[in-house]
Amino acid sequence: MVKAALIPVYAKDPSALPGFDGPVGYRRKDGMFTFSDMFKDWMFLYQEGRCGYCGTELGETWFGNRKAHVEHIVCRAHGGDDLPPNVMYACNTCNNQKRDLHFSVLAERIQFRESVAAGIITINQAHKLIEAGINLGFKPAKPFHFSKMNWKHVYAAVAVDRQRMAEEFNLSISEKSHVKQS
Ligand SMILES: [Zn+2]
Numbered sequence: 001m002v003k004a005a006l007i008p009v010y011a012k013d014p015s016a017l018p019g020f021d022g023p024v025g026y027r028r029k030d031g032m033f034t035f036s037d038m039f040k041d042w043m044f045l046y047q048e049g050r051c052g053y054c055g056t057e058l059g060e061t062w063f064g065n066r067k068a069h070v071e072h073i074v075c076r077a078h079g080g081d082d083l084p085p086n087v088m089y090a091c092n093t094c095n096n097q098k099r100d101l102h103f104s105v106l107a108e109r110i111q112f113r114e115s116v117a118a119g120i121i122t123i124n125q126a127h128k129l130i131e132a133g134i135n136l137g138f139k140p141a142k143p144f145h146f147s148k149m150n151w152k153h154v155y156a157a158v159a160v161d162r163q164r165m166a167e168e169f170n171l172s173i174s175e176k177s178h179v180k181q182s
Contacts, residue, residue, distance in 0.1 A: 005029060008036075009083065016085045016153035017042070024083055033082045035070060043089055044068065051091035052154065053098070054110055055145035058091060069095040073157035078102075078164045085153040086160075088146065102165040103144070103158060111141040 008023035017024075020042045025035040049058050051068075058068040071090035074080030077100040090098065097109045112123045115138050121129075126136060146154040 009033065011084050013085075016156070018046070018153075020046075035082075035087075040070070043070075043087075046151075047089050050145060051094055052088035052146045052151070053090050053094040053106065053144050054142075055148070056091045056093075058089060071095055071098065073154060074161045074164065075100040078161070080157070080160070085156045088151070088154060103161055104165070107141045107144065111138055114142075115139065 006026035006028060009025050009027050011017050011020075011024050014021060020039065022038045022042075023036050024039045025033055027033050044058070047058075050056065051058060052071065068089040069092065070087050071094070072080045072082070073086050073088060075098070080086045093113070094106070094110070097113070098106050101109075109123065112118060112126060115136070117126055117136055117138075129136060
């Protein structure tokens with residue numbers, strides 16, 4: 001059997017990856033993309049083994065048993081691609097909570113997860129109580145770990161996500177006003 005040819009893929013902007021100059025991954029002829037082990041190792045070490053969102057340690061057993069997810073900062077549903085600066089490692093919990101959400105929504109979920117209300121009420125119940133004027137005493141949202149660590153290459157992806165979110169917001173407003181007019 002002939003092995004499918006793998007085309008190495010490099011970062012569009014190498015300055016986005018300080019100290020890394022190898023292929024980020026490989027693309028097969030059918031378009032399937034996989035990250036190179038070299039890139040995953042670099043990213044893990046660059047992040048000092050911590051989740052880019054909440055800062056949780058990703059675990060010593062990572063190399064044998066991957067507890068980290070390669071997270072798409074701008075998710076694919078919002079047009080994000082597989083390449084840096086749009087990827088970083090995130091823990092299971094953040095990865096599951098982020099899904100196709102925007103940053104501000106994830107920040108709120110992390111804030112809720114770390115509050116005393118977590119495990120007692122759901123985030124939707126918390127929303128209703130807050131709307132009803134009940135002070136749940138939540139601590140202010142912590143900055144994301146990537147922002148505390150000043151991972152500048154991630155900021156480009158964040159800017160794209162903010163822009164997509166603003167576009168969606170404007171779109172939903174114009175859809176509503178369209179409904180009103182007709
Ligand atoms: Zn996390």
